[in-house]
Amino acid sequence: xxxxxxxxxxxxxxxxRFQVRTMLIAxxxxxxxxxxxxxxxxxxxxxxxxxxxxxxxxxxxxxCLRKSTSTETSKVIxxxxxxxxxxxxxxxxxxxxxxxxxxxxxxxxxxHLPNSRVQAAGIGMQLRRALSSPDPSDxxxxxxxxxxxxxxxxxxxxxxxxxxxxxGKRVVEASRENPDAWSAxxxxxxxxxxxxxxxxxxxxxxxxxxxxxSGIAVHVSESVxxxxxxxxxxxxxxxxxxxxxxxxxxxxxxVLENVQFKNCxxxxxxxxxxxxxxxxxxxxxxxxxxLPGS
Amino acid sequence: MANxxxxxxxxxxxxxxxxxxxxxxEPAVSALVEDGLxxxxxxxxxxxxxxxxxxxxxxxxxxxxxxxxxxxxxWAYLAVFGLFMLDLVLRVLLHTISKR
Numbered sequence: 001x002x003x004x005x006x007x008x009x010x011x012x013x014x015x016x017r018f019q020v021r022t023m024l025i026a027x028x029x030x031x032x033x034x035x036x037x038x039x040x041x042x043x044x045x046x047x048x049x050x051x052x053x054x055x056x057x058x059x060x061x062x063x064c065l066r067k068s069t070s071t072e073t074s075k076v077i078x079x080x081x082x083x084x085x086x087x088x089x090x091x092x093x094x095x096x097x098x099x100x101x102x103x104x105x106x107x108x109x110x111x112h113l114p115n116s117r118v119q120a121a122g123i124g125m126q127l128r129r130a131l132s133s134p135d136p137s138d139x140x141x142x143x144x145x146x147x148x149x150x151x152x153x154x155x156x157x158x159x160x161x162x163x164x165x166x167x168g169k170r171v172v173e174a175s176r177e178n179p180d181a182w183s184a185x186x187x188x189x190x191x192x193x194x195x196x197x198x199x200x201x202x203x204x205x206x207x208x209x210x211x212x213x214s215g216i217a218v219h220v221s222e223s224v225x226x227x228x229x230x231x232x233x234x235x236x237x238x239x240x241x242x243x244x245x246x247x248x249x250x251x252x253x254x255v256l257e258n259v260q261f262k263n264c265x266x267x268x269x270x271x272x273x274x275x276x277x278x279x280x281x282x283x284x285x286x287x288x289x290x291l292p293g294s
Numbered sequence: 295m296a297n298x299x300x301x302x303x304x305x306x307x308x309x310x311x312x313x314x315x316x317x318x319x320e321p322a323v324s325a326l327v328e329d330g331l332x333x334x335x336x337x338x339x340x341x342x343x344x345x346x347x348x349x350x351x352x353x354x355x356x357x358x359x360x361x362x363x364x365x366x367x368x369w370a371y372l373a374v375f376g377l378f379m380l381d382l383v384l385r386v387l388l389h390t391i392s393k394r
Contacts, residue, residue, distance in 0.1 A: 001392060008325075009322055012328070019377060022377055023374060023377050026373040026376065031365075031366060048369070048373070048376065049376045052380055056381070085324065086327050086331075090328060093335070097332075100335050100337075100338035101338075118345060120352065121348035121349065121352035124351055125360070125361075128360075128361055
C-alpha cells in the first residue's frame, strides 16, 4: 500500500510516464478497432476504457513489485507540501491552464452564437457521425439525430441539405418498423418546415375544431392559419398554409391539396396514416395527399 | 460569570483542528490540482481541434476526411478524458483507504 501511495502521490514523474503510455495505447486501440477493423463505436468505447483501467492497474502492480531503488527513502517526501507550490513549480502549466480556461469560456460563448457556420458544421458532424452507425435503429443513433434536428430547429441553423435529407429519410424509414424512431422523424419534419420561406398572399383564417365525426366533415380552402394548434383529422384542406402551427394528427381521414407548412411543430400519432403523412413531409413541404384513416 | 479567556481558547482549538485537517489532505489535493491543470490544457487543445474541424466542414472540405479526423479526435478525447477520470477516482479511493 505504501508503494502504491508513493506512485500515485509522490513519484509523480513515474506516474506521468505511465499515464502517457496508457493514453497512447488506449488511443491506438480505439483508433485501430474503429478505423482499421470498422467495429461498433459503442463496443470499442467500453473496451478502450477497460484497456485504460487494465493498464493503470498493471502499471501500478509493476511499480509495486519492482525492486526498490537506492534513491527511495523510508520517509515520505511529497513533491508538493503546500498547494501554493503546485502553482510555483508549474508556473507555465498554471499560466497555460488559466489561459485555457479563458479560451474555453470564450469558445463556449462562440458556439452558442445563433446562425453561426461553426454551429451548422457542428450539427452536420453530429448527423454524419450518427449516419455512419451500422445500426440505424440503435437508440443512441436515433437520440443523436433527434437532438441534432431539434437543435437546428430551435437555433434556426441550416444544415447541409443533402445530409439533412439523407438523415431524415433514414429516420422516417426506420420509424416504419421501429416506433422509437418516430420522435426523430417528427423532429426532422419540424426542421424541414423551418426551411419553407415562401410568402403567401392568401387571406388569414382561424384554426378550427372539428367534433366527434366520421369521414370528411369540413372543407377549408384558400387561407393561412397561424400561431395556433390545429388537428388535421376529418377536414379537407385545399390551398392552405400552416404557419407557426402545432400540427396534430390522430390518423383519421383527411385530404390535403396544395398544403404548405412553415415553422410548424408536428404531433402525429404513430399510425399507418401518420406514417404515410410523415413520408410525404420528408420529401416536400408542399403536400397533396389523401389519407383514408387507419 | 463566564471567563472571557475561555472563548479565545475554544476558537484557537477549532482553527487548529481545520488547519490540521487541511495539512493532512493538502499534498493529495496538490497532486490532484496538477493533474487538473494538465487535463484542462488537453481539453482546450481538443476543443480547438474540434472547432477547427467544424470550420473546415463549413468551408466545404471533403466530408469523408472530416469524418476520419473527427473519429481520430473522438478516440483522443476518450483516451485523455477516460484516463484522467479513472486516475481521479483511483486516487481518491487510494487516499480514503490509506487514511483508514
